[in-house]
Amino acid sequence: MPDSNASDWSDLDLLTVSEAVGRLDAEIADLRGRLGVMAEGVEREAVEKRLQLLGRARENAVAGPKIRRRPT
Amino acid sequence: MPLRDHMQLISVDDHLVEPPHVWQDRLPAAYREAGPRIVQEKTKGGPPADVWYYEGRRYPQIGLNAVAGKRPEEYGTEPLRYSDMIPGCYDPEARVIDMDLDGVQAAICFPSFPRFAGTVFLQGEDRRLALLCVQAWNDYMIDEWCGAAPERFIPIAMMPLWDVQACVAEIQRVAAKGAKAITFSENPVGLGLPSFHSDHWDPVFSAAEDADLPLCLHFGSSGQAPTTAPDAPFAVTITLFGCNSMYAAADLIFSPVFHRHPRLKVALAEGGVGWVPYLLERADYVWDRHRYYQNVDQSVPPSELFRRHIWGCFIDDVHGLKNRHDIGVDRITWECDYPHSDSHWPASRKRAVEVFADIPDDEVHRMVEWNSRELFHFPRADGTTRPGAGGSGV
Numbered sequence: 001m002p003d004s005n006a007s008d009w010s011d012l013d014l015l016t017v018s019e020a021v022g023r024l025d026a027e028i029a030d031l032r033g034r035l036g037v038m039a040e041g042v043e044r045e046a047v048e049k050r051l052q053l054l055g056r057a058r059e060n061a062v063a064g065p066k067i068r069r070r071p072t
Numbered sequence: 073m074p075l076r077d078h079m080q081l082i083s084v085d086d087h088l089v090e091p092p093h094v095w096q097d098r099l100p101a102a103y104r105e106a107g108p109r110i111v112q113e114k115t116k117g118g119p120p121a122d123v124w125y126y127e128g129r130r131y132p133q134i135g136l137n138a139v140a141g142k143r144p145e146e147y148g149t150e151p152l153r154y155s156d157m158i159p160g161c162y163d164p165e166a167r168v169i170d171m172d173l174d175g176v177q178a179a180i181c182f183p184s185f186p187r188f189a190g191t192v193f194l195q196g197e198d199r200r201l202a203l204l205c206v207q208a209w210n211d212y213m214i215d216e217w218c219g220a221a222p223e224r225f226i227p228i229a230m231m232p233l234w235d236v237q238a239c240v241a242e243i244q245r246v247a248a249k250g251a252k253a254i255t256f257s258e259n260p261v262g263l264g265l266p267s268f269h270s271d272h273w274d275p276v277f278s279a280a281e282d283a284d285l286p287l288c289l290h291f292g293s294s295g296q297a298p299t300t301a302p303d304a305p306f307a308v309t310i311t312l313f314g315c316n317s318m319y320a321a322a323d324l325i326f327s328p329v330f331h332r333h334p335r336l337k338v339a340l341a342e343g344g345v346g347w348v349p350y351l352l353e354r355a356d357y358v359w360d361r362h363r364y365y366q367n368v369d370q371s372v373p374p375s376e377l378f379r380r381h382i383w384g385c386f387i388d389d390v391h392g393l394k395n396r397h398d399i400g401v402d403r404i405t406w407e408c409d410y411p412h413s414d415s416h417w418p419a420s421r422k423r424a425v426e427v428f429a430d431i432p433d434d435e436v437h438r439m440v441e442w443n444s445r446e447l448f449h450f451p452r453a454d455g456t457t458r459p460g461a462g463g464s465g466v
Binding site (some may be wrong): 016 | 089093110158159160161162172187373415417418419
């Protein structure tokens with residue numbers, strides 16, 4: 001019988017908000033650096049689009065949970 | 073340029089964290105108090121912790137590992153509440169944004185609080201409630217989680233493992249609702265259930281065959297972790313975790329399962345694939361010399377059974393890719409493992425470009441997309457499930 005204090009997760013930690021924001025910030029900084037030396041064109045547009053997505057994900061991460069704690 | 077833009081990454085091993093309403097929205101009123109619910113508990117000096125309660129039992133991990141392998145003084149550095157998690161863990165719309173960012177098109181998401189194969193409900197004292205809980209999770213997975221983005225999530229269902237006939241009925245029910253896979257324990261013996269070598273599971277496997285639903289065996293779903301010594305550092309266990317997938321594969325290919333169920337498909341979730349050539353070489357060697365005096369099938373070598381029935385997956389596996397032709401390119405799938413910190417999010421696609429750098433295009437496309445689409449019958453939006461089948465997927 002499984003132990004209620006045990007977990008299948010064992011070594012598999014979840015990404016915390018702080019860890020995720022750290023990863024996003026690193027990616028954003030990297031892309032901004034690349035953007036500074038990129039000419040206009042399709043590749044630049046792709047980087048700009050990715051920067052937008054990264055920013056949105058960062059906002060979601062720090063905004064706090066949008067969970068419903070009561071049944072409908 | 074092996075990973076081309078038109079190749080869509082399909083992850084066969086991601087995870088979701090159940091939000092508080094999964095069971096409270098779906099259980100009959102009389103069962104809501106006993107059914108899984110989140111209770112906010114006071115903590116010393118911090119915000120309340122979110123803790124699951126089920127039939128009065130307390131489950132301190134809401135889908136994440138608070139303590140395993142860590143010293144008590146390290147407790148508290150891990151998330152204990154939803155606010156510590158990124159929303160993509162528990163919100164399917166936020167998950168899709170995170171997948172877009174990661175360059176991942178679609179994913180199978182395993183359970184968290186119920187454990188990877190729903191084995192928490194084996195603890196249920198009220199079997200009627202336990203069955204309703206299994207069905208509620210499956211309905212949440214199919215209707216709400218996957219329903220939020222049907223082209224992005226591959227529905228997987230858990231089973232009421234304590235009752236074979238109930239499993240059969242649930243397979244038929246979820247198949248009719250659109251499930252594409254079943255999450256099953258890598259080794260039921262670890263849960264106090266009969267082994268793959270018994271005939272106990274035959275009706276379940278027959279039902280899975282009839283519905284053409286692969287069994288996904290996530291490592292750790294037996295509740296057993298590989299250990300060596302009580303005082304060994306946890307790094308030993310982490311390093312050996314893939315052995316659970318090896319054990320499951322060896323167990324199955326020496327069992328009667330695939331002989332009795334020639335259409336059964338098994339997908340090993342996590343554990344990599346680099347070990348496959350060695351294991352099959354060894355298994356065939358053993359079969360060749362030792363099958364005569366044991367209850368082992370005499371007609372088909374275990375390696376052949378593996379190649380007919382078992383798929384593996386990987387995140388990073390240099391040896392696995394080097395040996396892909398020995399494993400079978402059509403038996404390898406890709407995984408992301410979001411939202412574990414093991415994943416490369418938000419750079420999984422970038423990492424995949426590096427991993428597949430020296431692999432021919434057609435093989436990369438098989439491993440990252442087509443093998444999974446074929447295995448789980450999960451076509452692209454244009455209906456294609458395999459290369460060369462028309463549409464824009466080739």
